[in-house]
Amino acid sequence: MITSDLNLDEFFKVSQCGFAKEMWDILEGTHEGTQNVKRAEKHALIQEYEIFRMMKGETILDVQKRFTHIVNHIISLAKIFEREELNIKIFKCFDRTWQPKVTTISESKNLTTLTTTSLFGKLREHKLEMNRLNDQENKEKHVKGIALKAAGQKGDQDSSDYSDSETFNLLTRKFDKFSKKNNREKSQPSNRYNSKNVNEFNSTNYTYFGCGIQEHIKVECPSNVSKEKGGYKKFEKKGKSRRAYIAWQNNDDSSSSSSSKGR
Template structure:
């Protein structure tokens, strides 16, 4: 039977040997939708009509002696058996074909796939352990977390282990991370957890998550806007600094030109440095030195009068030879000054 046929509301969910707990839950709902008495018959079992012998023994009642009530009970059992047979494959049919009642067929499938009570208790213990340690993961949203939680609860319920609604609600609130503490406190103060449906809690948590995401988006957008403003201001300041540097470079170039012009004029006319700038202790030092030209104290060789005259003549000849026409205009102006 294909998936399209198994989803038909007039046919039971088909079992192929996998995921028995899921099939069992769907079959229970399907049988209850047909006739609630059928579900009770499968769970509680069929009491076949019996009679007592003269010796007091309980014997099956002969079919020719059935009354209307007996026939109705037998017919319900046959209907339940038919529903189960239509919902299993040929391998499972061979497993339950020898059963006389629908309860026997149902119990045999349970024992086959849920094993004995000992194995069933072991499964319950494992699922309860998962339930107690259940918590929301860091990268998990509310919807996926609730799906995992529901799978554990449904598996426990198929093994006849159930929790009250208030216990489930409190468990969900406990498994949320610390960032949800304000919302948890608000729910505990505003809601009665004993009567709060689990679906309403899910809706409230999802709404809060959407609000948090919207707030984070707005904050991130504001941060990006501030970064753009800061970057614009820094670029503006850099431009102004560049303009200032350009002005400083122009002033420095002008100063260099003027200083070169001053040095050229000074060399041309043989200027000497101003003696006012000499330090005080220089005269006493000169008295101690001896000139290498005339071997007399009180002056250096460079200060010897005859030597200065010779050097001045040499400098004048060199300046006349190397002076170009470009400096004539400036030298004439300086001369007039």
């Protein structure tokens, strides 16, 4: 019965044995090792079990596979675990981010009756829910970022439009002010012909260079006035003094005598 289930290589290992017990011991030692090998392997597995932790980037399913593989090998080496011990070991292998869920399960469930399969199932369910919430938050942040960017661009455009409008209004006000000032200057007479300046003009402050007499200008000079009777009245109507009239007469008489001598 033993040799019928062995391949050729295994058969050659036990073909020289005379008893079935001898064959079994050889096969057991080849595949399971001696007692010393079993003991060394058992200690190595226990140490790996004690330092078991969830690795970075590892999923719950990966953690379950590694943990189950270690525990089964230790159990095959005659090590017995209680359910509560295994569940507590699973809780300790997770980092701080899993502590809320771990605390909830440990307080709501009986660890002495809870199997490791059920425990890993609840952890996987929690992880899927967290992934769903994270995806939803990322989408909301993305939409909010697009909205803020669009609002910022709109605000910049509104600010630019407002600045352009203010510049246009300023130019309009300046142009209106300039137009009103220009129209007002055109409607008023020049200072040269202002009535105030005309009223303030007084010919008595000037001296005509032709006759050398003060208090008149060229158009009012006695030499240009007719010598007909009542000539002084014309002077008097214009507000000229008698002295100016006498000077004019003397000048006229001297001119007449000079012309007689010439004849």
